[in-house]
Amino acid sequence: MVFVAGIDIGGKSTKAIVLDDNRQIRGQAIVKTRPDFPSLAREALDLALKQAGLKASDLSYIATTGFGRYNVPFRDNQITEITCVARGAAFLFPKTHSVLDIGAQSTRAIRVGENGKVRDFRTNDKCAAGAGGFIEKAAKYLEVSIDDVGELSVHAQKPQTISSVCAVLAESEIINHVSAGESVENILRGVHNSLASRAMALMKRAGLEDEVTFVGGVARQKGMVQALEQTVKRKVNVGAEPEIIGALGAALLSLRRLEKIREDEGAAATKADARVA
Secondary structure, three states: OOEEEEEEOHHHHHHHHEOOOOOOOOEEEEOOOOOOOHHHHHHHEEEEEEHHHHOOEEEEEEEEEEOHHHHHHEEEEEEEEHHHHHHHHHHOOOOOOOOEEEOOOOEEEEEOHHHEEEEEEEEEOOOOHHHHHHHHHHHHOOOOOOOHHHHHHHHHOOOOOOOOOOOHHHHHHHHHHHHOOOOOHHHHEEEEHHHHHHHHHHHHHHHHOOOOEEEHHHHHOOOHHHHHHHOOOOEEEOOHHHHHHHHHHHHHHHHHHHHHHHHHHHHHHHHHHHOOO
16 A cells, blocks of 8 residues: 655644545644754654554655745655645635635635635735734733633624724734724624634635635634635535645645656657667
């Protein structure tokens, strides 16, 4: 059996997935991103391999993605986040045509075609107010755990408006809401609504189509999913582990690249045999 791996070095976490040639996940791992990307990538991969019961020598191909993808010397290939996220999302939800990826540092809207091929995309060109990092800042200021943000947001009774596109000004709006006695739930839902509104604008620019799949760590927050569904006015697909989609896409593309190499080698061998004959 053939095994490949995908490694996604993101702004907040680094993910690794080991895949077999039946496209089944055999192992996966998530570790906090930190300096020294080569050792970080190796740590994540080793954890995924341990879960799979495999060794590094069992891997036939490794692809990396994420902003640290160039800094992994043992990779066979590096692939953009856009391509990997699109492929991973389409693998889990084959009918998807629009993918929204909200990570710690960026938001991406992707329109995909057959087999998850990228047809168009847009990324946020504003500051952190358009990405997941702003939610973390808001949670810190409101003195709540980031793990509780999603559930608190769901219970909002009167979401407060966060209209600024600048993170600094948006933070000032949060301070004003707190001073006015607004509840944490209402403020957090306002933050989610703000991100959903910006995400909608990006998806429209990329070409919003059904089905919509939401990926990235922010997709774990129930309140954000709810805000997005209300904004796009349709049900949104969310996988059980939305933060690993980029690594999954890298692993799937690793397998496809390996298959292509072997197909080319087989075709070359056939031509050589024909010439000899």
